[in-house]
Amino acid sequence: MAGLYPLKFNPIYLEKIWGGNRIKTILGKDFSSHPNCGESWEISAVEGHISEVSNGFLKGNNLTELVEVYMGDLVGDKVYKKYGLEFPLLFKFIDANDDLSIQVHPNDEMAAERHNAYGKTEMWYVIHADKGGLINAGFNRQITREEYLEYLRNGKLTEVLCYDEVDPGDVFFMPAGRVHAICKGVLLAEIQQTSDITYRIYDYDRKDAQGNTRELHTDLALEAIDFTYLEDYKTKYNVEKNKSSEIVHCEYFTTNVLHFSEEVEKDYHLLDSFIVYMNLEGRFSIEFENGEEVIEKGETVLVPASLETFRLVPLTPDVKTLEVYIK
Template sequence: MEKLYPLKFKTQYMDKIWGGQKVRTHLGKDFGKLPNCGETWEISGVQDHVSVVSNGFLAGNSLEELIEVYMGDLVGDKVYERFGVEFPLLIKFIDANDDLSIQVHPDDELSKKRHQAFGKTEMWYVMQADQGAKLNLGFKEELTKEQYLEKFEAGQLMDILNFEEVKEGDVLFMPAGRVHAIGRGVLVAEIQQTSDVTYRIYDYERKDAEGNERELHTELALDAIDFTVPESYKTEYEAKQNDSVEVVKCDYFTTNVLELNQKLERDFHQEDSFVIYICLEGELTIDFEEGSESVKKGDTVLVPAALEQFFLSPQNSDVKLLEVHL
């Protein structure tokens, strides 16, 4: 069996009622004849949207097929034991040219009970934000379910939601149960559990091309919402040159921010996990024993668990990456 190598996948482009053009203008990705692109799915194990390899001798194979063949060599033994052939993360870029719906995701327990699916804990890294752009993150103050319903039914939902102005580099963590929405003018990289279960709470009474409003999930959302309020909704961190800084660590993924201007060795032998690199700025190569793979802004690459030692080598520019593993 030929040895594994850093894998790239065919980008899946999704037009959305709120989508824009930044996937093309900021990330250099061509979404063809679609009128807009609200989301790109970069690595996905979601059924009917499973990623397909685009580089090397494994090109044309799906991620699920690769896990069936390579098992722990691809994802790590502990990951394979936990998830089997279902890849545990979904990596996206999201361009909000208009406000996204106010929504919430159920946790593992509720999602399994209702949908036979995983819950959806996620995080956002803000890649670009227009002046004054905001995100909804939770509530302004702690509420009971009854207080929330009273405001909701009185049409006063927006009065109790917390909105935060954001800028490039901001990191926002959304555990399952936290009400949230991306506001217009924001481009984010999103890392989340493999799940497509979303409860839409409010959608600004928008209508689609046929004049229909999108379905709301008012009752389903009630049991999913976490009404507590944390000290801060933003993740505070300070990037370090040529070093990784951990910004999110949860049961479902760990994410580091890396800023590089020189070659850096990475060794994930102890983690027993695949590693994903999302390139936010610059160009680099991932150098390993059998060769190298070029990476540029907007690329997402999966480094198999079997490649325990490799190097990140910037190419004539400073590089900024998200580094994700289980």
């Protein structure tokens, strides 16, 4: 069996009522057939949206087929034992040209019971924000379930939500149960569990081109919401140049940011997981035993678990990429 190599996939572009064109103008991705592209699914095993390889001898194979054939060599033995044939993470770029609906996601237990699926814990890394661009994460004070329902019924829910003005590099961790929304003018990278279950709470009474409002899931959401109030929802982290700097760690994924201008040697003998790079700035190559793969700005690549050592080589003066795996 031929050796595995860093895998790229054809992006899956999704048209959204709130989508724009920053995935093209900022990240350089071509979605000419989608004038309002809200999301680029970079690596996905969600049913109906399963990614296909775009490079190398495995070109045309989909992600689920790869896991079936390569198992632990692709995802790591520990990951394969836990998730089986289901690739456990979904990677996206999201462009909000208008406010997204206010929403919440169920946890694993609730999602399994209601949908026979995994829950949805996720994180956001802000790539671009227009001046005044906002993100909602959680509530702006401690409120009760009854107060929440009263604000919702009166169309005043936004009055009790916490909104942060954001800048590039800001990070938000969104555990299942936290009410949240991306607002107009924000482009971000999203890393999440493989799940497409979203409970839409409020959508600003928007109508689509046919004059229809979008479906809301207020009753389902009510049971999913965690009403815990935090003073600060933004993730604090420090970056050390030319080294992987951890920004989020949870049971589902670990995400580092790697800002580098010189070669970086990687040795992941002890990790037992695939590694994904979402490249945000510059371009670089991954040099490994049997070759190299060049990663352009806006590209996402999956490094199989069997490639335990490799080198990241900057091809521009500065590179910034997200690095994701499962510990």
